[in-house]
Amino acid sequence: MTIDSLAAYGLACPAPSTTHDQVVLGHGSGGKLSAALFREQFLPWFDNATLAEQGDAAVVGLTSATIAMSTDSFVVKPLEFAGGNIGTLAVHGTLNDLAMMGARPAYLTVGFILEEGLPIDVLDRVVRAMSERAREAGVLIVAGDTKVVERGKADGMYINTTGIGMIDSRFRPAPARAQPGDAVVVSGPIGAHGMAIMAAREAIGFESDLRSDTAYLYPLVELMNEALGESVHVLRDPTRGGVASSLNEIAAASRVGVLLEESAIPVPPAVAAACEMLGLDPLYVANEGVLVAFIGDGRGDDAVRAMQSHALGAGARVIGRVVSEHPGMVAMRTGIGGTRVVDMLPGDQLPRIC
Amino acid sequence: MTIDSLAAYGLACPAPSTTHDQVVLGHGSGGKLSAALFREQFLPWFDNATLAEQGDAAVVGLTSATIAMSTDSFVVKPLEFAGGNIGTLAVHGTLNDLAMMGARPAYLTVGFILEEGLPIDVLDRVVRAMSERAREAGVLIVAGDTKVVERGKADGMYINTTGIGMIDSRFRPAPARAQPGDAVVVSGPIGAHGMAIMAAREAIGFESDLRSDTAYLYPLVELMNEALGESVHVLRDPTRGGVASSLNEIAAASRVGVLLEESAIPVPPAVAAACEMLGLDPLYVANEGVLVAFIGDGRGDDAVRAMQSHALGAGARVIGRVVSEHPGMVAMRTGIGGTRVVDMLPGDQLPRIC
Numbered sequence: 001m002t003i004d005s006l007a008a009y010g011l012a013c014p015a016p017s018t019t020h021d022q023v024v025l026g027h028g029s030g031g032k033l034s035a036a037l038f039r040e041q042f043l044p045w046f047d048n049a050t051l052a053e054q055g056d057a058a059v060v061g062l063t064s065a066t067i068a069m070s071t072d073s074f075v076v077k078p079l080e081f082a083g084g085n086i087g088t089l090a091v092h093g094t095l096n097d098l099a100m101m102g103a104r105p106a107y108l109t110v111g112f113i114l115e116e117g118l119p120i121d122v123l124d125r126v127v128r129a130m131s132e133r134a135r136e137a138g139v140l141i142v143a144g145d146t147k148v149v150e151r152g153k154a155d156g157m158y159i160n161t162t163g164i165g166m167i168d169s170r171f172r173p174a175p176a177r178a179q180p181g182d183a184v185v186v187s188g189p190i191g192a193h194g195m196a197i198m199a200a201r202e203a204i205g206f207e208s209d210l211r212s213d214t215a216y217l218y219p220l221v222e223l224m225n226e227a228l229g230e231s232v233h234v235l236r237d238p239t240r241g242g243v244a245s246s247l248n249e250i251a252a253a254s255r256v257g258v259l260l261e262e263s264a265i266p267v268p269p270a271v272a273a274a275c276e277m278l279g280l281d282p283l284y285v286a287n288e289g290v291l292v293a294f295i296g297d298g299r300g301d302d303a304v305r306a307m308q309s310h311a312l313g314a315g316a317r318v319i320g321r322v323v324s325e326h327p328g329m330v331a332m333r334t335g336i337g338g339t340r341v342v343d344m345l346p347g348d349q350l351p352r353i354c
Numbered sequence: 355m356t357i358d359s360l361a362a363y364g365l366a367c368p369a370p371s372t373t374h375d376q377v378v379l380g381h382g383s384g385g386k387l388s389a390a391l392f393r394e395q396f397l398p399w400f401d402n403a404t405l406a407e408q409g410d411a412a413v414v415g416l417t418s419a420t421i422a423m424s425t426d427s428f429v430v431k432p433l434e435f436a437g438g439n440i441g442t443l444a445v446h447g448t449l450n451d452l453a454m455m456g457a458r459p460a461y462l463t464v465g466f467i468l469e470e471g472l473p474i475d476v477l478d479r480v481v482r483a484m485s486e487r488a489r490e491a492g493v494l495i496v497a498g499d500t501k502v503v504e505r506g507k508a509d510g511m512y513i514n515t516t517g518i519g520m521i522d523s524r525f526r527p528a529p530a531r532a533q534p535g536d537a538v539v540v541s542g543p544i545g546a547h548g549m550a551i552m553a554a555r556e557a558i559g560f561e562s563d564l565r566s567d568t569a570y571l572y573p574l575v576e577l578m579n580e581a582l583g584e585s586v587h588v589l590r591d592p593t594r595g596g597v598a599s600s601l602n603e604i605a606a607a608s609r610v611g612v613l614l615e616e617s618a619i620p621v622p623p624a625v626a627a628a629c630e631m632l633g634l635d636p637l638y639v640a641n642e643g644v645l646v647a648f649i650g651d652g653r654g655d656d657a658v659r660a661m662q663s664h665a666l667g668a669g670a671r672v673i674g675r676v677v678s679e680h681p682g683m684v685a686m687r688t689g690i691g692g693t694r695v696v697d698m699l700p701g702d703q704l705p706r707i708c
Contacts, residue, residue, distance in 0.1 A: 028706075030594025030640075031699030035603075054607065055529055056451035056590060057424030059521055062416065070411030071463035071516055075501045097410035109425035111514045113467070147429045147512075149706060155507045160465045160499075162425055162516035167413055175409055236410060240384025249389075253408065286384075345385030352382075352503060 023118040028148030037146060041123060045131035046110070046141040058142035060107050066167040068103035070094055073160045077352040079122060081200035083193075083212030084288075086159055087126035089354055091133040092214050092288060093239065094161040099218040100235040100291065102173045102225065103165030108134060109143040110161055115154035122156065137216045139163070171225045173293075177233040178254035182322040183300025185293045187220055187307050188213070188315035190243055191271035194285035197353050198278065209270035215289030220313050224293065227306035234294035237287065239354055241345050244283040246292055247330045248344040260320035260332040260342065284345050286353045294322060377472040382502030391500060395477060399485035400464075400495040412496035414461050420521040422457035424448055427514045431706040433476060435554035437547075437566030438642075440513055441480035443708055445487040446568050446642055447593065448515040453572040454589040454645065456527045456579065457519030462488060463497040464515055469508035476510065491570045493517070525579045527647075531587040532608035536676040537654025539647045541574055541661050542567070542669035544597055545625035548639035551707050552632065563624035569643030574667050578647065581660035588648035591641065593708055595699050598637040600646055601684045602698040614674035614686040614696065638699050640707040648676060 026033040043052060050058045074090045095105040110130065114123070134141050192213040199210045217237060224232050234254070238246035243265075251258050267275075267282045275282050289312065295303040300318045307313025320332075330342040380387040397406060404412045428444045449459040464484065468477070488495050546567040553564045571591060578586050588608070592600035597619075605612050621629075621636045629636050643666065649657040654672045661667025674686075684696040 025705045028594075029699055030599055034595075035698070053528070053530070054603070056454040057422035057457060057517075057519070059420060059422050059455060059457075059526075062419050062421060065419075066413060066415050068411035068413050069461060069463060069497055069518065071465045071497050071514070072499045073465040073467050073501045073514060075467060075503050075507075100410035101413060103411060103413075107423060109423060109516050111425045111427040111465075111516075113427050113429060113512055143423055143425050145426045145514075147427045147706075149429050149509065149512075152506060153429075153509045154512075155503060158467055158501075158503075158508075158512070160425070160427060160514035160516075162463050162465075162514075163411075164423065164518065165411070172413075174407070176407070240382075240388075245384055249408070344389070345383055351379045352501075 021120050023114045023116055023120065023123065023148055025116050025148050025150065027114065028146060034146065041127060042144060045127045048140050050140060050142040060142055062166065064166040066169065068098045068101040068165045068167055070097035071160065071162040072097060073158060074354055075158050075352050076197065076354050077155060078200050079126065079156050081212060082196050082210060084214045085126050085129050086157065087130040088133055088214050089288060090159040090161045091130050092216050093354060094163040095137055095139060096217045096237045098163050098165035099221045100237055102171045102221065103167050105137060105139050105163055105165040105218055108139055108141045108161050108163045110141055110159065111144065112146045113154055113158040114146065114148045115156055116148060116151045118156050133216065137218065171229060173232050173235045175234055175236065175250050175253040178250050178256050178294045178322050179233060179296055180256055180322050180324040182233055182294040182296050183318050184258060184320040184322065185295055185300055185303050185316060186266065186319050187291045187313045189266040189268045190287055190290055191267055191275065191282035191285040193288040194350055194353050195271050195274045198274065198350065210274060213287055213289035215312055217289065217291050219310055220291060220307050223306045223310055224303055228295065228299055228303055231295055231297040231299045232293060233296050236292050238290060238292055239286050239288060242284040242286055243292060244330065244342045245344050250294065251330055252328045255327045257323040257326040258320055258330040259323050260330065262332050262334045264317060264319045266315055266317060283342060286350065288354065375474050377468045377470055377474065377477065377502055379470050379502050379504065381468065382500060388500065395481060396498060399481045402494050404494060404496040414496055416520065418520040420523065422452045422455040422519045422521055424451035425514065425516040426451060427512060428708055429512050429706050430551065430708050431509060432554050433480065433510050435566060436550050436564060438568045439480050439483050440511065441483040442487055442568050443642060444513040444515045445484050446570055447708060448517040449491055449493060450571045450591045452517050452519035453575045454591055456525045456575065456589065457521050459491060459493050459517055459519040459572055462493055462495045462515050462517045464495055464513065465499045467508055467512040468500065468502045469510055470502060470505045472510050487570065491572065525583060527586050527589040529588055529590065529604050529607040532604050532610050532648045532676050533587060533650055534610055534676050534678040536587055536648040536650050537672050538612060538674040538676065539649055539654055539657050539670060539672050540620065541645045541667045543620040543622045544641055544644055545621055545629065545636035545639040547642040548704055548707050549625050549628045552628065552704065564628060567641060567643035569666055571643065571645050573664055574645060574661050577660045577664055578657055582649065582653055582657055585649055585651040585653045586647060587650050590646050592644060592646055593640050593642060596638040596640055597646060598684065598696045599698055604648065605684055606682045609681045611677040611680040612674055612684040613677050614684065616686050616688045618671060618673045620669055620671060637696060640704065642708065
């Protein structure tokens with residue numbers, strides 16, 4: 001669909017809505033107000049021919065016969081925080097999940113659940129962030145949906161994104177592919193996202209140094225694919241539950257043990273200070289711009305070098321290795337020479353972190 | 355992944371949770387409780403090898419280089435009603451959107467937003483319905499996500515589903531393809547879903563005769579593709595906003611007029627009675643198991659016959675035609691011989707109907 005035909009449908013050059021500065025129930029009716037919301041708030045930002053066709057589904061072309069598909073709902077509280085907002089997370093989070101399967105992200109869908117009374121300017125900022133982050137990633141937002149619920153039936157807004165990415169058949173990292181001897185590598189310092197959310201929520205006085213690390217991780221994956229190919233056994237972005245939970249999941253799926261070196265784990269001073277103040281362990285704090293890689297064939301240092309060639313991976317380092325002992329368990333050699341178990345989080349440490 | 359390897363991961367033969375009969379915040383933590391919820395409540399029902407792999411994304415194979423992709427969030431109130439529940443809608447709704455683009459539905463993702471305190475037995479019934487409806491449709495639920503929000507921050511549960519379907523390059527119905535002369539066909543009686551929801555919500559005394567029409571519509575699409583191929587110009591399932599809104603959208607997208615015959619529109623007596631009692635127009639009431647088709651080449655009656663060969667299309671009939679007059683508008687010849695405009699719904703008639 002061209003810009004001309006868009007104009008013919010009354011979709012081009014939308015003027016900002018002058019009648020509503022808050023979301024109203026009618027915006028979810030499927031009628032004129034819903035159409036206006038789409039035309040005025042979403043289409044100008046998520047501008048692409050596929051979305052503009054407004055069919056019941058988007059029709060898209062693929063370049064591989066195998067795809068990765070991932071879905072995530074975002075309920076972060078507050079909606080905006082240092083380093084991003086719920087829209088930033090909704091784009092990065094789902095694209096990163098695709099990247100962790102080795103897939104090159106291509107298309108996203110977006111489902112909004114809006115609470116009656118949500119200020120339209122908040123919605124604007126969230127949608128703009130989604131548009132910008134998707135454009136940076138070279139990904140199209142091809143289909144969407146909006147529902148509105150009454151005051152008190154949501155918390156401002158919730159967003160679901162679902163993405164698909166193209167699979168390179170020669171590059172298939174997976175949680176079950178870790179092997180004894182693999183190096184465990186992180187792409188950078190941990191804990192920033194979770195502590196930035198806590199700072200935004202609690203106003204506990206260390207806000208200025210804490211910013212979410214939210215970032216699109218596929219560029220690091222591509223660098224590792226080029227440099228290391230099949231030596232990349234496992235990739236994972238340690239979001240909810242943090243590095244500790246991701247490593248436990250991988251240890252369980254691959255039936256191997258993981259041994260970490262506490263002194264090697266990069267924790268920014270502001271994160272360490274905030275964690276100490278709140279009694280939290282940075283290993284369990286959510287990240288949104290960090291990946292963990294399990295690298296075989298003795299090539300852990302090559303993976304570190306590959307990631308360090310990109311700004312996002314400047315702080316990459318080896319933090320441990322896979323062992324055949326204690327399969328399914330993660331252990332850590334501590335600074336004072338002992339070893340402790342790093343278990344999966346039993347319950348909720350930080351609800352609504354993403 | 356085989357059953358053996360599932361068992362090795364501790365995923366097979368899950369026992370029902372004995373520790374929780376309600377959703378708690380920890381179920382959304384990304385830790386042990388989240389894993390238990392997945393293992394106990396979701397995996398047994400959505401049982402397939404792709405989902406069981408529990409990667410960050412599902413990896414799936416495709417049989418066409420062009421796919422349809424659709425997303426929908428479901429916020430229906432109440433969660434359960436005569437004829438189905440929110441899970442039934444979440445499966446049928448997204449699969450039907452794919453079918454309306456002529457695509458054969460193949461894969462679904464599911465995102466749950468659960469309110470703390472939701473009874474686990476409600477979740478069980480919803481998940482079971484999703485599992486059964488997906489199986490009937492031959493569709494795999496390959497990826498999922500669960501978030502939990504505090505009491506008072508949702509209304510029991512919200513569900514997003516996103517689906518992909520395979521496109522047949524010779525069969526491409528689209529909202530912009532209506533042409534003057536096309537017959538406008540409905541697959542069956544209208545208004546049942548919306549009025550069943552109203553009955554469940556309001557307890558207004560006509561419950562027994564009203565059941566949601568929620569159904570999987572691809573079988574009707576396949577029959578029309580086989581019988582009529584490219585003569586099928588437009589397909590749409592008139593959900594939120596009803597038949598009137600769908601026809602207005604098509605008239606606008608194709609820049610044609612639509613002329614309906616009021617006497618031809620099938621409205622079940624119970625729906626008509628309930629609409630009259632509540633002051634609603636059945637043309638604006640949501641359907642979840644009805645499609646509208648625009649058929650060219652003088653083959654409207656063939657489309658009716660094709661649909662009538664399936665139980666879902668037993669009530670199919672021609673209800674109007676496309677005209678070159680009044681482009682972008684829908685008009686209706688009424689029972690008493692006049693003609694009135696059938697406009698798009700201005701605001702919210704029935705909030706949270708799906």
